[in-house]
Amino acid sequence: MTHPTRRERLRERTKEETKAIARQQMQTQGTAAISLRAIAREMGMTVMALYRYYENRDALITALILDAFNALADTLEQASASYPTEAYAERLLAVLLAYREWALAHPVDFQLIYGNPIPGYHAPAELTVPAASRSLATVVAILAAALRSGELAPAPRYYALPPVIADHMATLIERDGYGVPVAALYIGVAGWIRIHGMIMLELFGHTPPVVGDPAEFYRFEVTNLMKSMGLIPKS
Amino acid sequence: MTHPTRRERLRERTKEETKAIARQQMQTQGTAAISLRAIAREMGMTVMALYRYYENRDALITALILDAFNALADTLEQASASYPTEAYAERLLAVLLAYREWALAHPVDFQLIYGNPIPGYHAPAELTVPAASRSLATVVAILAAALRSGELAPAPRYYALPPVIADHMATLIERDGYGVPVAALYIGVAGWIRIHGMIMLELFGHTPPVVGDPAEFYRFEVTNLMKSMGLIPKS
DNA sequence: TGTACATCAGTGAACGCGCGTTCACTGATGTAC
């Protein structure tokens, strides 16, 4: 593994610039309108120059999706690491607030990974699935640690989980080697889904007119969610 | 107000057929790919014939969106009416289950109203907003009645609603003449958002791999949600 | 009941545009000897 050559560095920079402009254009035109010709025009190059960097349009889209999944997961991991390990409630709250903030700061990337699929494009699952599960894993890890420490006291109803679901989650934990109890995975998934709905609706402008202050509403909902789990943050 | 003429009936039928084919094509191509030429081709007509029925592409999209909002609201109202007025819990559960079922049965219409906006298209708010609020109103009406009867006992935390949000909702209720307490609107909105997240993620294939049986999971979550409000359905 | 006219559904060619991808090429930058 030698150092990257000058050429390799320039090459990497062009690939990054291409993605940056693609993101910029999706912001105004929508995720489906991603066009190689438009990107090349903006870069002051011919379309064909782009084919040196990405095999075709689908390859560029895949790169954008992977970047988005990883950027989100990085942000969440950073938020999680900004508190001591045993401050479970604070860590979880920080992660959940970071989730919304990232989505609002990068609406296009969020739509790319969680919104309407792009017509005609098919994601290569072997690449996207691992990248996608990193975020959930961050949340579930905190929950599992909190459960182990006894600080997290899930309400009795969490144990009334229908057998179909409990079994499925147990299998999943086994297969992927998560090493967490089913309760942690369930709470993580259920919480993620609730939060996700709020963000999706806010992003598309459906909640603000009803709720008034989406940021305040989000914080209130997330805090309640955590309280109902037995995890109470100080602030 | 005379009867519709033969011509008017035929005209209506063609407009309906146009929308039906548009929906069919969005199902395979994505909501953004709605194309007048493709629709005309499928109908065995020239593109220009369509311009007799819809002023332009945007007008057709608006018609599809209004249809979707109204079909959803009709379905919810029907579900609500299938139980006696005082059976609040059963009515609410029926409405919430109907919401998911409608979304799964009409994924394209659901994406059209709650998914990514279509690039270049701008919805006329004076038409879409009233149609959109019908669904929420159905849920909120049940909650308000349940509150009045004393059968719904919201947890104390519902009254810890941040003033910004409570004030905004109070203004909204006043302005639109909902005639319900703030607690009913808040519970309705919060519940709607949670449910929405689950359905969105299921529709785009993000939850099934994690959850195993989305229908069972949905029922479990909705029931828990209602229990936490003090509304317990029999079945 | 018959006729003249208005209304309406639908045609067909054309405009100007954007798209992804192919192919054969030029000229600059690096590498081996």
Next chain:
DNA sequence: TGTACATCAGTGAACGCGCGTTCACTGATGTAC
């Protein structure tokens, strides 16, 4: 240190396609007298 050659970035024209919307038209269906 100089030269011959390979690698690589980028060009430019072309193919075949689809799109929304314009315009001037044809022929059938209804309506008024």
